[in-house]
Ligand SMILES: [Ca+2]
């Protein structure tokens with residue numbers, strides 16, 4: 001590998017690291033990743049579920065765009081370049097009327113609308129420090145920060161009136177809300193990445209998972225009775241187990257493969273949905289609650305060609321949705337099921353750009 005290609009790989013990895021929630025880190029290109037294959041000439045035919053694909057942003061890093069429950073707006077995180085810190089934005093679903101809704105301080109991630117569409121939740125580090133938090137050194141190899149300054153905030157949809165819903169040391173982020181108004185989120189408050197739920201005002205916190213390893217990135221089913229998430233559970237005493245907890249104490253995580261799980265909203269009946277050894281993450285429910293759409297590099301386990309896949313909630317019926325050879329992730333159906341929003345590195349102007357796309361969904 002020559003200096004230039006080394007720099008390109010390092011730049012891409014660095015750029016992708018701007019999207020700092022643990023599962024966004026999975027999109028970072030590992031060192032020495034092979035070059036991207038050409039875009040298939042018949043991409044449109046291969047992606048038969050998607051029509052009228054529209055790119056809503058056109059530079060920098062944009063990801064985790066999620067519909068408002070009335071289907072009129074998207075909330076997403078964005079930074080203009082790899083070295084800036086992500087801030088939270090809201091825009092109409094045609095990409096117009098874009099406005100920042102976080103206060104410009106710290107780093108933010110994981111925005112979501114409340115069920116009445118009048119408020120938003122997101123995670124921010126600004127309560128710990130106004131500056132963009134520093135990245136750790138790569139002295140321990142290919143590891144990424146789980147910023148301990150993240151807490152979850154709730155604000156009006158225009159960004160005003162932000163109040164903290166969590167005030168615990170360590171990472172609290174990845175909050176999403178169910179139809180009943182309850183929030184599921186990820187926290188390291190008990191020494192591991194686990195799922196917790198809380199009422200919409202931050203009260204009545206309940207721990208949902210109790211498994212060693214990185215559990216997170218959860219979404220409620222449309223009827224609010226089940227929760228889909230990603231996780232990985234190394235055996236106690238293995239080198240992976242020991243290293244995972246040693247790194248987590250330093251606020252670090254080495255990106256690994258993760259599988260999809262579903263658990264009842266009360267924490268009962270945990271079941272594993274995928275078992276393919278790849279990095280599977282960001283599972284979102286189809287509007288009928290019968291299937292999940294998610295991102296995985298299952299055809300490219302050592303690389304960053306993540307694609308969107310559908311799978312039945314019982315783990316059968318895997319179907320590939322996107323076929324672009326670069327990153328596709330963070331899918332979400334519109335509330336009426338007629339549109340899909342996702343983040344992708346396709347059509348990028350600058351290597352490492354990630355943009356927000358919508359498409360009309362063809363069943
Ligand atoms: Ca865990």
Ligand SMILES: [Ca+2]
Pocket residue numbers: 305306307308322323324325326327328
């Ligand atoms: Ca892809």
